[in-house]
Amino acid sequence: MCGVDIIVIGGGQSGLAAARTLLDAGLTPVLLEATEQATGSWPRYYDSLTLFSPARYSSLPGMAFPGNPDRYPHRDEVVDYLARYARALRRSGAEIRTGARVVAVEAGGKTNGGGFAVRLADGTTLSAPGVISAGGSFANPYLPRLEGQAGFTGRILHAAAYTSPEPYAGKRIIVVGAGNSAVQIAHELARLATVTLATREPIRFVDQRLLGKDLHFWFDVTGFDRLPARLVTAPPTVPVLDEGIYRQALRDGLLKRRPMFTRLDGDTVVWADGSRRHVDVVLLATGYRPHLRYLDGLGALDERGHPRHDRGLSTTHPGLGFLGLEWQRNPASNTLRGVGRDARHLVRRLRSRLGARRSRVGV
Numbered sequence: 001m002c003g004v005d006i007i008v009i010g011g012g013q014s015g016l017a018a019a020r021t022l023l024d025a026g027l028t029p030v031l032l033e034a035t036e037q038a039t040g041s042w043p044r045y046y047d048s049l050t051l052f053s054p055a056r057y058s059s060l061p062g063m064a065f066p067g068n069p070d071r072y073p074h075r076d077e078v079v080d081y082l083a084r085y086a087r088a089l090r091r092s093g094a095e096i097r098t099g100a101r102v103v104a105v106e107a108g109g110k111t112n113g114g115g116f117a118v119r120l121a122d123g124t125t126l127s128a129p130g131v132i133s134a135g136g137s138f139a140n141p142y143l144p145r146l147e148g149q150a151g152f153t154g155r156i157l158h159a160a161a162y163t164s165p166e167p168y169a170g171k172r173i174i175v176v177g178a179g180n181s182a183v184q185i186a187h188e189l190a191r192l193a194t195v196t197l198a199t200r201e202p203i204r205f206v207d208q209r210l211l212g213k214d215l216h217f218w219f220d221v222t223g224f225d226r227l228p229a230r231l232v233t234a235p236p237t238v239p240v241l242d243e244g245i246y247r248q249a250l251r252d253g254l255l256k257r258r259p260m261f262t263r264l265d266g267d268t269v270v271w272a273d274g275s276r277r278h279v280d281v282v283l284l285a286t287g288y289r290p291h292l293r294y295l296d297g298l299g300a301l302d303e304r305g306h307p308r309h310d311r312g313l314s315t316t317h318p319g320l321g322f323l324g325l326e327w328q329r330n331p332a333s334n335t336l337r338g339v340g341r342d343a344r345h346l347v348r349r350l351r352s353r354l355g356a357r358r359s360r361v362g363v
Contacts, residue, residue: 004030004095006350007118007128009102009294010135012040014324014339016085017060018132019094021343024061025351029094030126032118034101034135038086041138042079047164048188049075052180052208052241053337057216060085061340070214078336100124102294105131107317115319129354132346133295133307134323137288144176144286147263152282154267159285165189172278174261174269177285178203178237183246185285190254197257199237205247206239215241216337225332226341290325312346318353321346 008018011033022029031038051058056069058078063085065073073081090096101121108117115129141158149156159181169192175182178199189195197203208215219225240246249255261269268276295301300316302308307322311329314320323346324334332338 004028004126004128005354006130006132007032007116007126008132008134009105009118010040010133010324011035011038011086011096011098012042012134012136012324013060013082013336014134014136014334014343015040015132016082016089017339017343018134018323018347019089019096020061020085020092021340021347023089023092023094025347027347027351030128031089031094031096032100032102032120032126033096033098036098037083038096038098039079039082041136042075042082044138044160045075046159046162046185047075048184049181051078051336053216053335054214057214057220058336059340060336061343063088065336102135104294104296105133105298105320107298116317130319130321130350132321132323132350133292135291136324137291140289140291141284142286142289143284146282148265148270151266152264154264154280154282156282156284159185159283160288162283165192168193168281171280173281173283174198174279175283175285176260177287178240179285179287180238180240182285183240183242185283186255187246187249189283190249195255197255198260199257200260201237203250203257204237204239205242208241208243219332225330225338227330312342313349313353319350321350 005027006022006029008015008029008031011031015031016038019029019031050072054070055065055067055073058073059065065081086096102118103121104119106117115127116131118126118131138160141160143158162185165188168189171193173189173193173195175186175195176198178201186195186197210218250257259272261271263270267278269279270276290306292301292305292307300308300314300320308315309322312322323343324339326334329342329345333342
């Protein structure tokens, strides 16, 4: 581990993009991935998941997504793409360690002039002047507390634990959420079960295609994907991209949507109008929160566990960066199509900071 400039934590799309960008900048990274394959959380997403962006807009730096550029790649295609990307990184000289779960990051590594010490679950400690936290959020699903859930006799699960509709055949299911995953999962469940979408606000749909072009074409040519986050207000719920099938399912009654229920009671759900209905499963498509527990002792997080940062660069620790956060710099920051731009921005700033720090300590 001699001569490592930056340790990258997380081997998904953000960590891989960071490693590629660091190599291109002449820096030496080591990438740490907790699982046995550097493909991030993609293998654990539900079976039918497809990208909402076409392949031409879903590439990481230096490697185009293969195949028809206008198709919407399936989850397994993304897994294969990321695995090939990791192999190419290794051939380029990047060190990628799988099965390397980080448990803590501490300031002041012994051999790096005051950088960071990164402690792994197996007892190993690695040191480097810089760290990029790119671990994603899939391991930290947001589970809102539901009134009456302690006495609920059905099953409550998060979308992170959902894989396919077959185990839920014939069930009465409520899907909580109004985003893309909520609607996509509810739609496929409705083929085999009775499904209601429970949302606090009406679902906002956006046409997947405009004037014969995918919406991401317009995001690209108008520069929307690159707008600074400070100039764009993040919506409370991401609009659902639809070619018409989801809105038609609601019109046809295959899917039903109701305002959020008030509580659970035994085997029933109680709606705002006081009516009740038996329910077997409540599936929470309620999003995720940053998974950064290994930074708890560093003082780099706020009281909610969110990083203190300026467009990905830590405001508390020089040499610490974040990648893959929602709205980190712009609307595309935590996507395959946008993380490469964020990686280039972050690496430029980290390189400048690390260079200044090395000059001060006489390296």
